[in-house]
Amino acid sequence: MLDEHAGVKGMTRELLPPSCIEGIVWPPAPSPRAATLLAMQFELEQSQWLPPADLRKRQFAQIAVLLRHAMASVPFHRERLAGLDPDRLDEAAWLRLPILERTDVQEHFEALKSSRLPPSHGRTLEYGSSGSSGRPIRVLGSEVTSFFWQVLSLRDHLWHRRDFAARHAAIRTKLERGRQAGWDLFAEVLPTGPMSLLGIHEDIDTQLDWLRAEAPSYLITHPSNLRALAKRSIEREIRLPELRETRTFGEMLRPDVRELCRQAWDVPVTDIYSAEEAGVIALQCPDYPHYHVQAENLLVEVLDPAGIPCRPGETGSIVVTTLHNFAMPLIRYRLRDFAVAGSACPCGRGLPVLERIVGRQRNMLVVPDGRRHWPSFPGELWVEACPAVRQFQLIQHTPERIEARVVVARAATKAEIEALRGMLIERFGYPFLIDFSFVDRIEPGPNCKYEDFVSHVAG
Ligand SMILES: [Zn+2]
Structure with missing residues (x-):
């Protein structure tokens, strides 16, 4: 039940912080950390409704402070931004600032560090990216950046009106x-229900049996893992009646995953768009399946190949x-992701909209005629062409050649291989040489x- 009198709209009575003053249980006096978190949440509750132009003005006021800091204490930016007056930065001047590429961060890690992190920002923390596209990347943040990630994670729960007393489950990497x-992360300052944890390396049947035993109300995992869980659940006719919502992060969410979760458990999927280097970037709107950029924490640009806003x-x-x-200020840092720019959201929030995250650069098909797109290969098409197909993966090694790795329950016949080839060429929209x-x-x-x-080939 929602408590209209709670400090933050949508927050249930159960989420009120524990009191830090002995003998005072009501109204509770939150600890300084909880108070800061709640105060920021209160700010965000107001700022989300600001008109886009007002949000942008406030972002640029913050950016001016950030640029002054970067020019004074970060050698890389001091050199790159020489001559810039952060207080006289207009949209046109902003678009002329150079883009910070991933390779810049990999090659100039030392020069990108600030020599003077203000003491009130706390300790320096290191965030790494797995290097799934080759070379790993290291980025520094602080206790302040981590605080904002906690604030945004709380905002996600509030937006989606989750029941803080319920059991949550997470299946992801680096978990036992x-x-x-x-x-x-904020649980130490605000009480919630319990969380069940499982490593994503466990096989799908083990994960499903575990979910049945834990009976969580919410599940967070990667989209590809959720897809496999939903499919297997349908096959095994497992219902998970306690489950109310599934949540995804860390990969592109394909539309068919939403449909599969409806079919398997009759629950919605709520996605979070994040990157290890930048934290939470956009949260799904509470009322629509598109995303709202977390403009209070980042400026997000969607740029065409010429660098012009889409x-x-x-x-x-x-x-x-x-x-x-x-x-380590990331100023105009290019993530290797692509998105469709959105228009104003009917929900009334002024936070910019990303219609869809279309994919990562490494998942983009490059056609020799210059076209680029993100292909999708529904499992049904594979099974239709060859019923023995159990799993597949496609790798574009050169502009003309694509390797199809296939796991089959029995040897595929010549006719089935030709049917698969025909299906793939149709989906690719180009007669690639396909090696099975x-x-x-x-x-x-x-x-x-x-x-x-x-x-x-996509780079
Ligand atoms: Zn909205």
Whole structure:
């Protein structure tokens, strides 16, 4: 039940912080950390409704402070931004600032560090990216950047009106099977129900049996793992009656996953768009399946190949500026993701909209005639062409050649291989040379993420 009198709209009475003053249980006096978290949540509750122009003005006021800090204490930016006056930055001047590429961060890690992190930002923390596209990347943040990630994770729960008393389950990397007292990073300052944890390396049947035993109300995992769970659940007729919502992060969410979760358990999917280098970037709108950029924490640009901002409906590459990372300011940093720019959301929030995250650069098909797109290969098409197909993965090795790795229950006949070839060429929209490799199993990539299409040509 929602408590209209609670400090933050949508927050249930159960989420009120524990009191830090002995003998005072009501109204509770939150600890300084909980108070800061709640105060920021209150700010965000107001700022989300600001008109886009007002949000942008506030973002640029913050960016001016960030740029001054970067020019004074980060050698890389001091050199790159020389001559810039952060207080006289207009939209045109902003678009002329150079893009920080992933390779810049890999090659100039030392020069990108701030020599003077303000003491009130706390300790310096390191965030790594798995390097699923080759070379890993290291980025520094601070206790302040981590605080904002906690704030946004709480905002996600509030937006989606989750029941904080319920059991949550997480299946992801770097986890061992177990339980913890609270849901998230903020759980130590705000009480929630319990959280059940499982490593994503466990096989799908083990994961399903575990979910049945734990009976969580919410489940968070990677989209490809959720897809496999939903499919297996349908096959085994497992219902998970306690489950109310599934949540995804860390990979592109394909539309068929939403449909599969409806079919398997009759629950919605709520996605979070994040990157290891920048944290939470966009959250799904509470009322629509598109995403709201978390404009209070980052400036997000969707740019066409010429560096011009995309109009609603156009697809472009995502460039982020982290507003509060003073340990290693990421100024116009290009993530290797592409999204469709959205138009204003009917929900009334002024936070910019990303219509869809279309994919990562490494999952983009490059056609020799210059076209680029993100192909999808529904499992049904494979099984229709060859009923013995159990798993598949496509790898574009050169502009003309694609390897199809296939796990089959029995040897495929010549006719079936030709049917698969025909299906793939139709989906690709180009007569690629397709080499079939029949393998015993397809190992997931780093971070246990499974990708059905990977291009070594997309860069
Ligand atoms: Zn909205």
